[in-house]
Amino acid sequence: ESFSSEEFFKNVTALNDAQKSAIQAKGRVLVSAGAGTGKTKVLTLRYAYLVQSCKIPLTHIMAVTFTNRAAQEMKGRLEQLMSIQTKSLWIGTFHSLALRLLKSAPERIGRKPGFSVLDTKDQGRIMGKLLKAIKAKRQYTCQTVLHQISQWKCQTWLPHQVPPAHDEINLTLYHHYQQELELTNSVDFDDLLLLSYHMLKADEALLSKWQRYFKHILVDEYQDINSLQYGWIKLLAAQSEGLFCVGDEDQSIYGWRGASIENILRFQEDFPGAQIIPLEENYRSSPAILSAASTLIGNNHLRHGKILRTQRRDGEKIQVQGLWDSKEEAAYVIKKIVASHQKGRPYASMAILMRTSAQSREFEERFLVEHIPYQVVGSINFYERQEIRDMLGYLRWIHNPSDGLAFERVMNTPRRGIGPGALGKIYSKAKAKECSLEEAGRILCEEEKLSSALGILLHQVQKWRRHEGPLEQLAARVFQESGYEAYLLNQGNEGISRQENVKEFLKALENFQNLEDFLDHVSLLLELRARSSQDSVSILTLHAAKGLEFEETFLVGWEEQLFPHARCLSERDLEEERRLAYVALTRAKERVNITFAWNRRTLQGQMPSSPSRFIQELPAGEIDLRLSLEKASASSMKHFPSAPKGVSVSSSQEAIRPGVRLFHQVFGWGIVESYHGNVVQLVFKQYGTKSVMDSFLFFTEQK
């Protein structure tokens, strides 16, 4: 079906004038606008507009999304809007589109049809071989080298293009690695973009064919593209009638993966004559949410600054609640979810958003126990994650020497050079002797010197079985002594987050007296998990939440060190953390609940924590702040006659510890240095160090 412009917009209601003109804009366009202003909606409708009113054939439009989930959503909406099939259209993530380009001419990049795309495990296997071949020093590990190679690839550099003054060994390995991929007729994930980019650059005829083919290119979440993606788009869009990008520099949150916020800030320089179209009307969130988000992001410097307004007048204040620890936090959040559900809010319209995926465990356990349906979006449920399963494998094997499955899982994890050949021998021996795999391995090691690495492991497991003392200590020992921790730490950012998960796992063990009870508990959780349902609460990391919206959100763990994360305190990283906070706040339509714990359990035990600086950056008028510990018994609470109305006073004395941030009525926020008797020494930004009576201290809002 085709429509004139007028007819098109008659059919599509609910668009403001700025949105309409964005949909029809010609040439190079950047829609630069805040959260919830309809960027994704405009991009989707523009696709339909190009087809229905401008008669652009479907297959000549490319639409790039950031995640597969976003691509799925866009396809779904287009199918409804136009009654079409979207399967064969150029709508997808950068990687999926690049793969299609490569498949159209694999011989140009030295591949045969049917080449394979490697996953990280395969990459590691190849790199391991190469490292061995050149007898590289210990400091070169698969993960560090592959990480470096990936960074070079994201800069668009092929091996011979890496500028001088980079590490020679890494570079040699990069050369060998690419040769190996070609030999095995495969490519890695970064290659999809890198090789398609160079394939086009090297072949003018081919390039020009594709440049003329894509008449229009649409890119969502433009703020998060890296140099390679940027180069790729710029190349493909050179001859197109239209390049239409939408983005929000305040939501650029992938700097750690090489994305550069500068790409969006200098759009007009890169594409001379480009139009920048702002959208200022927010349709998603209540005024309180919007005002909180705008005030917070106003503290960043690296931005253009935008106006964001709403016609809505309704809405509740943002609820900020302090809890004693993460356990109470989970209980509190789930209590509120149940209350909202009882008032008619579907589970699926609520979400818990967290900074790190490790935080999900307490919530998941609570959900399972209370029989409330949930799903972990964009990542895997806690106990199903690879690193957790590996650790569980060790514990199962320690507990049960004849658990062959567990033995098989951990025998060569981390890699110890115990290959399929050795495993085959172990199998046959076990069969012949009718014994467990472990026993068979022992016999083979002792009698036939099968593998010294296996011998060491078998010796270790016996030491672990004799371990006395708390369970979490045993697990921490296994984590370290097995070499698994070192193995994770060699995997860059990915490895650090996996390590955080294992540390969280160790904490879970604290609640159990013996291994058997714990393993039963986990089996039960996994069993409960298997019965899931449709209407479920989402648990997501802040990174996975981009572009999504919910009625009500729970932003948990807003504490210093956790959010902003301890690793991200440099000026630049801190701005990215603040953008994450902005993304977090702007996901909700109706209600935002923020929580933090005064104590976070770490491996060192309960550690005092203090509310995130981002809480203090929220406008006092829009939030309903309760810093007190909900459950703290009345006797441990102090009540100050001078406390302003509406603010509960907190601070059981345990909460006053060095490093904690307290608010003083006269001096404002300060950090505790020491605490003796009833005198607290605090450092204040403006006044320096002061000694004050603890009866003067209370936590409250800043303004």
Ligand code: ATP
């Ligand atoms: P984000 O920055 O979070 O990705 P966005 O700018 O892409 O947000 P959308 O997700 O497209 O925003 O839209 C936010 C919400 O506002 C959606 O529910 C959308 O349907 C609604 N919306 C957008 N424009 C209008 C409008 N003109 N009238 C009514 N609702 C609208």
Ligand code: MG
């Ligand atoms: Mg969007």
